[in-house]
Amino acid sequence: MASLNELLSPNEVVARVRRDVERSVLRARNGIKHVAGINRAQVGLSPKDTVWDRHKVQLWHYRRPDDQPARCAPPILLVMSLVSRSYVLDLRPGNSVVEFLIGEGFDVYMLDWGVPDEVEAGNTLETYCDEYLPRAVDAVCEDSGSPDITMWGYCFGGLLSVLSVAGNPQMPVRNLLVMATPTDFSHMGPMSSMLQEGRIELDSIVDETGNVPADVIRGSFKVLKPTADLSSYANLWENLWNDEFVEGYQAMTQWANDHIPFPGACFRQTAELFTRGNQLAAGEVRLGRRTVRLADITVPFLNVVGEADHIVPPDAVGPLASLVGSDDVEELRLPAGHVGLVVGKGARRRTLPAMADWVRRHSEVRP
Amino acid sequence: MTPGSLRPMAQRETRPLWRMAVDSADRVLGPASEQLVRTEAFADVIGLVTRMRYVSLKRVERMLRQQWHLWNLPAATDVRRLSEQVASLERQVRDLTRELEDRDRPARAGRRNGSAAPAPRSSGAGSRGAPPAPKVASSDGAGGARG
Numbered sequence: 001m002a003s004l005n006e007l008l009s010p011n012e013v014v015a016r017v018r019r020d021v022e023r024s025v026l027r028a029r030n031g032i033k034h035v036a037g038i039n040r041a042q043v044g045l046s047p048k049d050t051v052w053d054r055h056k057v058q059l060w061h062y063r064r065p066d067d068q069p070a071r072c073a074p075p076i077l078l079v080m081s082l083v084s085r086s087y088v089l090d091l092r093p094g095n096s097v098v099e100f101l102i103g104e105g106f107d108v109y110m111l112d113w114g115v116p117d118e119v120e121a122g123n124t125l126e127t128y129c130d131e132y133l134p135r136a137v138d139a140v141c142e143d144s145g146s147p148d149i150t151m152w153g154y155c156f157g158g159l160l161s162v163l164s165v166a167g168n169p170q171m172p173v174r175n176l177l178v179m180a181t182p183t184d185f186s187h188m189g190p191m192s193s194m195l196q197e198g199r200i201e202l203d204s205i206v207d208e209t210g211n212v213p214a215d216v217i218r219g220s221f222k223v224l225k226p227t228a229d230l231s232s233y234a235n236l237w238e239n240l241w242n243d244e245f246v247e248g249y250q251a252m253t254q255w256a257n258d259h260i261p262f263p264g265a266c267f268r269q270t271a272e273l274f275t276r277g278n279q280l281a282a283g284e285v286r287l288g289r290r291t292v293r294l295a296d297i298t299v300p301f302l303n304v305v306g307e308a309d310h311i312v313p314p315d316a317v318g319p320l321a322s323l324v325g326s327d328d329v330e331e332l333r334l335p336a337g338h339v340g341l342v343v344g345k346g347a348r349r350r351t352l353p354a355m356a357d358w359v360r361r362h363s364e365v366r367p
Numbered sequence: 368m369t370p371g372s373l374r375p376m377a378q379r380e381t382r383p384l385w386r387m388a389v390d391s392a393d394r395v396l397g398p399a400s401e402q403l404v405r406t407e408a409f410a411d412v413i414g415l416v417t418r419m420r421y422v423s424l425k426r427v428e429r430m431l432r433q434q435w436h437l438w439n440l441p442a443a444t445d446v447r448r449l450s451e452q453v454a455s456l457e458r459q460v461r462d463l464t465r466e467l468e469d470r471d472r473p474a475r476a477g478r479r480n481g482s483a484a485p486a487p488r489s490s491g492a493g494s495r496g497a498p499p500a501p502k503v504a505s506s507d508g509a510g511g512a513r514g
Contacts (some may be wrong), residue, residue: 055461113374118454119461131465176409190404199414204421208447210454227393234389238382303501320503329501 026241041251044087046098052139056114071105072363073145078110081156085114121210123263126288131162144241148172167292175362178314179304184281185274187315191220194273211261295325303331311338
């Protein structure tokens with residue numbers, strides 16, 4: 001315990017006063033910028049080229065530093081969820097899945113689904129699993145010169161990846177990795193329960209474009225942790241003097257509030273097949289005119305579970321590994337939340353290296 | 368030290384009083400609110416509010432449409448109907464394009480030369496024994512253990 005003399009040291013008092021004054025000035029400056037919306041954090045900055053597109057879907061190829069060739073093959077195709085912006089996987093320099101994988105020697109592609117409007121309201125699961133994904137995979141192979149790819153799906157992107165690989169055995173997918181992928185929808189939280197019980201009619205959620213609006217998506221996430229904003233604002237106020245913190249905060253909250261509409265037809269299918277029917281948990285899904293069986297997935301498979309994930313809880317993710325038919329199946333349980341699997345210090349130090357290590361073990365690595 | 372890069376809060380020995388108050392409130396309100404949103408009562412309220420909002424919007428739309436039509440003017444719902452028809456046409460074009468492409472796409476069984484991809488699966492049940500149980504690994508926080 002500090003002695004009375006140390007507490008009353010004039011130098012200490014002066015230093016603390018000076019620090020507090022400096023912080024107050026910085027706090028005021030950053031506060032004004034934040035409220036005025038100027039100097040917003042720039043996101044998704046890794047240089048990339050659009051190598052393929054179809055309707056609103058774009059396939060991006062991320063450039064390697066100094067155009068050096070990748071050390072690992074095959075290339076990785078990142079498949080994002082339909083309701084969140086893809087830039088979470090390339091949030092900021094030093095906090096980017098894309099940047100990390102490029103640094104590990106991989107060739108990285110990302111599939112961005114775009115922002116749906118009235119036309120995309122008719123997009124079904126088949127549109128994504130049987131049309132966009134197979135064509136995107138072919139485009140990756142053609143652009144990279146690789147005969148196959150590693151598919152890496154996140155959240156609903158993982159669900160699409162799983163269905164696409166299971167339902168399209170001709171797709172040149174060598175490895176399949178999925179993170180926080182909902183499988184057993186009976187554990188998916190209050191909004192899912194309301195849909196299951198029929199308390200919310202599907203038509204009452206869809207807007208005039210035929211899609212589920214972005215603010216409904218955002219609300220359904222926020223209701224999972226109603227007081228999250230309270231601690232978030234408290235963190236911001238406490239660290240408002242810290243430029244680096246403020247930039248990171250702005251990037252993260254920008255993404256957390258930047259949802260995209262969910263195509264109406266796909267939403268209805270998801271509600272009927274998964275939320276109410278829980279077909280994925282049974283391992284068989286009616287897709288198109290056939291039954292897709294997860295047991296038909298025979299490629300090496302990694303299921304990543306965030307043990308602190310409150311959006312897609314571990315109980316909702318866990319069953320997936322036991323449903324696929326591959327002889328090489330692993331499940332990786334990590335002490336991270338839904339977003340913490342890909343963003344933040346924990347991702348950089350723990351979760352991304354663990355996942356990259358699995359991919360590397362299932363890839364060819366050039367010296 | 369340069370402005371904006373001073374010693375982070377985490378290194379301070381104590382948090383300010385206001386922050387401790389917020390944390391205390393969050394410790395109580397957080398779990399309670401998470402419990403509340405999982406109750407039947409909350410589900411009932413959300414269901415009712417959603418339904419009432421939908422019904423109200425439809426009623427207002429109908430009233431406004433009637434008013435605009437009295438003056439022989441198009442209502443938002445008329446514009447929306449046109450928009451839906453255009454979108455439907457575009458979807459039909461997309462469907463036809465896809466069918467034509469699928470007809471022309473070469474079969475992809477066997478993949479390209481030198482491929483390390485798995486051979487196409489044979490159809491029919493019973494072509495494979497039960498797969499082994501998945502290996503489970505947990506990160507020990509140091510660097511990611513593997514199964």
